[in-house]
Amino acid sequence: MGHHGPRLVLLCGLPGAGKTTVARRLEQELSAVRLCPDEWLAGLGLDLLDGDARERVERCLWRHARALLASGAVVIMENGFWERAERDEKRLRARALGAAVELWYLRVPMEELERRIALRNHEPGSVVLTAGLLRSCQTRFEPPTQAELDLFDTPLL
Ligand SMILES: Nc1ncnc2c1ncn2[C@@H]1O[C@H](COP(=O)(O)OP(=O)(O)O)[C@@H](O)[C@H]1O
Ligand SMILES: [Mg+2]
Numbered sequence: 657m658g659h660h661g662p663r664l665v666l667l668c669g670l671p672g673a674g675k676t677t678v679a680r681r682l683e684q685e686l687s688a689v690r691l692c693p694d695e696w697l698a699g700l701g702l703d704l705l706d707g708d709a710r711e712r713v714e715r716c717l718w719r720h721a722r723a724l725l726a727s728g729a730v731v732i733m734e735n736g737f738w739e740r741a742e743r744d745e746k747r748l749r750a751r752a753l754g755a756a757v758e759l760w761y762l763r764v765p766m767e768e769l770e771r772r773i774a775l776r777n778h779e780p781g782s783v784v785l786t787a788g789l790l791r792s793c794q795t796r797f798e799p800p801t802q803a804e805l806d807l808f809d810t811p812l813l
Contacts, residue, residue: 660812662725662755663688666746668737668800669762670793671785672772675734678760685813688730691717694783704783718746725755738797740804747808756809761800766791 665682667675676692683690693713694704702709714735721731737743743759750757764772770787777784 660686660730660756662728662750662753663730663758663809663812664721664725664746664750664755665730665732665758665760665811666737666743667732667734667760667762668743669764670736670738670769670797671790672769672776673762673764674772675736675762678762679732679734682732682813686730686732688732689724690732690734691721692734693717698781722749722753725750725753738793740798740800743800743804758811759800759805759808760811761805763799766794 663686665679665686665688667679669675676694679690679692682688693710696713696717697704697706697709700709700713702713704710717733717735721733724731733746735742737746737759747757747759769790773785773787773790776782
């Protein structure tokens with residue numbers, strides 16, 4: 657542990673897919689730095705459903721991720737990465753910094769996402785997501801193909 661070079665781990669999936677759950681485990685097991693937009697938005701007192709605020713926070717976190725990679729860290733990002741173009745950009749720019757890049761695609765059926773979100777909506781401090789909002793996320797989501805997954809490095813775990 658802690659002897660691998662710089663590495664970027666991207667967690668891809670819809671709300672409720674388990675990104676934060678997996679990211680917390682990897683953070684421990686890889687001695688990594690986890691960058692979670694939701695937590696930064698909340699910590700800054702911003703609305704988690706404010707798309708412009710999210711974009712600004714994600715830009716700041718990406719700048720921070722690059723600095724961490726340049727210093728040799730393992731960095732975990734749990735933005736969701738719904739768009740292929742965004743995943744391509746992260747992969748190519750991290751590789752240009754000499755980092756390995758993993759893509760974890762958490763594929764979960766919609767009924768199970770709805771079940772988990774309904775449960776999470778009851779947890780204190782969670783942002784309530786409606787089933788309608790979840791479905792609108794799904795229409796924007798571009799699931800990675802096997803060919804795309806093959807472009808990434810083999811996960812350490
Ligand atoms: N593999 C799993 N099986 C069942 N429930 C899970 C699993 N992973 C996460 N959960 C639960 O589902 C909810 C959403 O998980 P979370 O990690 O917050 O997802 P995301 O960060 O992708 O939105 C949480 O309440 C979490 O405890
Ligand atoms: Mg999360």
